[in-house]
Amino acid sequence: GAVVSQHPSRVICKSGTSVKIECRSLDFQATTMFWYRQFPKQSLMLMATSNEGSKATYEQGVEKDKFLINHASLTLSTLTVTSAHPEDSSFYICSARAWVGFNEKLFFGSGTQLSVL
Amino acid sequence: AQTVTQSQPEMSVQEAETVTLSCTYDTSESNYYLFWYKQPPSRQMILVIRQEAYKQQNATENRFSVNFQKAAKSFSLKISDSQLGDTAMYFCALQNYGGSQGNLIFGKGTKLSVKP
Numbered sequence: 001g002a003v004v005s006q007h008p009s010r011v012i013c014k015s016g017t018s019v020k021i022e023c024r025s026l027d028f029q030a031t032t033m034f035w036y037r038q039f040p041k042q043s044l045m046l047m048a049t050s051n052e053g054s055k056a057t058y059e060q061g062v063e064k065d066k067f068l069i070n071h072a073s074l075t076l077s078t079l080t081v082t083s084a085h086p087e088d089s090s091f092y093i094c095s096a097r098a099w100v101g102f103n104e105k106l107f108f109g110s111g112t113q114l115s116v117l
Numbered sequence: 118a119q120t121v122t123q124s125q126p127e128m129s130v131q132e133a134e135t136v137t138l139s140c141t142y143d144t145s146e147s148n149y150y151l152f153w154y155k156q157p158p159s160r161q162m163i164l165v166i167r168q169e170a171y172k173q174q175n176a177t178e179n180r181f182s183v184n185f186q187k188a189a190k191s192f193s194l195k196i197s198d199s200q201l202g203d204t205a206m207y208f209c210a211l212q213n214y215g216g217s218q219g220n221l222i223f224g225k226g227t228k229l230s231v232k233p
Contacts, residue, residue, distance in 0.1 A: 032219060034220045034221070038160075042225070042226075043208060043223045043224060043225045043226050044162075044208070044221075044223045045223075046220050046221075046222075049220055091160060093160075093162065095162075095220075095221070097219050104214075104219065106212070106219075106221065108161070108162040110159075110160075110161050111160050111161070113160075
């Protein structure tokens with residue numbers, strides 16, 4: 001089946017540094033990538049939607065200058081958390097949207113646990 | 118606004134028994150999908166079952182089945198013959214069909230514990 005590879009799975013960084021998270025669709029082309037954030041014991045909240053070759057659309061309350069999303073190709077989308085602070089510590093998950101036959105499907109990455117010290 | 122509500126934060130069931138997780142939703146769209154996802158401690162999101170809103174027949178996947186009541190906007194998940202491996206967070210989710218978005222809207226989740 002379709003696989004979305006998300007790296008790194010876990011990252012610890014110092015406050016003020018930037019962290020890049022990658023999501024790759026390994027055997028299909030992802031026209032759209034969704035980025036979610038999940039705080040402990042909470043649900044997944046959509047942060048932004050990125051379409052290949054165009055600017056990402058951010059949800060209300062999500063700072064686009066802080067969470068930089070690049071979707072330069074149909075197989076790679078990146079989320080960069082710039083100048084990370086402890087409140088950015090969270091679990092980040094990507095989800096790729098693709099057509100499988102005549103059906104639209106969503107495939108999730110395995111997530112990245114970000115801890116900012 | 119589209120919302121998904123799961124009113125049971127936690128549930129437990131004995132192994133081999135049956136349990137039903139509740140979900141209600143609200144949307145103004147006529148075409149949409151509903152999902153149940155499982156998130157085990159590994160935190161990988163695993164699709165359990167999917168229902169197209171235009172289909173009247175309830176979806177089933179082995180031990181998992183749904184009771185989809187479109188008029189009531191209700192979408193419950195029934196797990197039969199519960200197994201220890203079913204222990205996880207379960208999220209109900211809504212997705213509009215097609216369009217430029219297509220993102221999932223999740224409920225708050227139900228933590229299911231299967232006891233031996």
